[in-house]
Amino acid sequence: MDRHTVCALTLSFLALPALAQSAAPASAPAAPAVAPPGQAAPDAAVTAPAAAAEEAPPVTVVVEGRRPGPGVWKVTKGDHVLYVFGTYSPLPQKMEWDSSRIERLxxxxxxxxxxxxxxxxxxFFRGLTLLPNLIGIKKNPDGATLHDVLPADVYARWSTLKAKYIGxxxxxxxxxPMFASEALMRAGWKKNGLVGGGIVLGKIEEIAKKNKVKLSRSGYEMDLEDPRKLIKDFKAAQVDDVACFTKTLDSLDADIDTMRARANAWANGNIAEIRKVNYREREDACDNAILNSAVIKNNAxxxxxxxxxxxxxxxxxEKSLADNASTFAILQIRDIIDPKGYLADLQAxxxxxxxPK
Structure with missing residues (x-):
């Protein structure tokens, strides 16, 4: 186990991936039917009015085979260039990403x-001593269950979707809730022909190592004064993550077909479709659950x-642009296309x- 693994474990509660990247539904989804005790929950398609069923749009088929993904954004100053590639999650499970263009760059x-x-x-050694403290970090404080911490209507929706996707x-x-919702989202992806986008990042790392190109971090390091206390405080703290949980249910309950369409847009490199996506609603709800919690807000x-x-x-x-004739960078695609995003700062x-066209 290397230092990065230890750090990732230590900060697992902070580094939750923003998984759904889903757009807001056009209207609030109706709560799913919940069966009486001892009976199976009725299928939504059966209980919906016939007219609504006839008007429902066809299910989007997730693309398969070799796909190019999106093109790259090009940032230049003088004769130096920074190529920026946007990652996305989820992606089509049976897609084979054609990375030949990226490999050349x-x-x-x-x-x-x-x-x-x-x-x-x-x-490293200090990190090893922290591992026992991480046991139970995903659990609710005081042995509480999701039934105890969620509003009744939200728990009813959870129960229906859990039965459908997790069992x-x-x-x-x-x-x-934030950890349970992540597990639900991944299970929902799998049953709908989707998978996390980490495979693309891994492929780019492999290409860089194969070509002996320097891999550099682009963030920052924190020196935690008392990580053991931080973990202990987080395990005991209440976190207002119901909004994150609810947005996840919305994504699977009302937005799974749109999610497939977004995955297809990335796979096919359709920039016009990619620009239509609202990436931030669920992400912001989940990020804020952590960053606005008392244990984090009170930690410098x-x-x-x-x-x-x-x-x-x-x-x-900026340093890479000044030092290198050519640099390749990876960002989440939301941070690229956002009018107030990272590339907007460089343009300013x-x-x-x-x-890309």
């Missing part, structure tokens, strides 16, 4: 900037994490930014 670059991340510096799993009922190491990550990336990107500083 990486091979001709002097440096690859990994996505920005905040890493906790605790030291019997008593242990998950004791997890904090974690204050203004998003702002510090952005500043660190911009500083690293005088860099030329070109979008």
């Amino acid at each position: 990486v091979a001709h670059s002097q440096e690859v900037l990994m996505p920005p991340s905040a890493n906790a510096h605790v030291g 019997e799993d008593g242990g998950i009922e004791r997890e904090r 190491d974690f204050r203004q994490t998003p702002e510090r990550l952005r500043e660190a990336w911009l500083k690293t990107a 500083k005088g860099y030329t930014v070109e979008s």
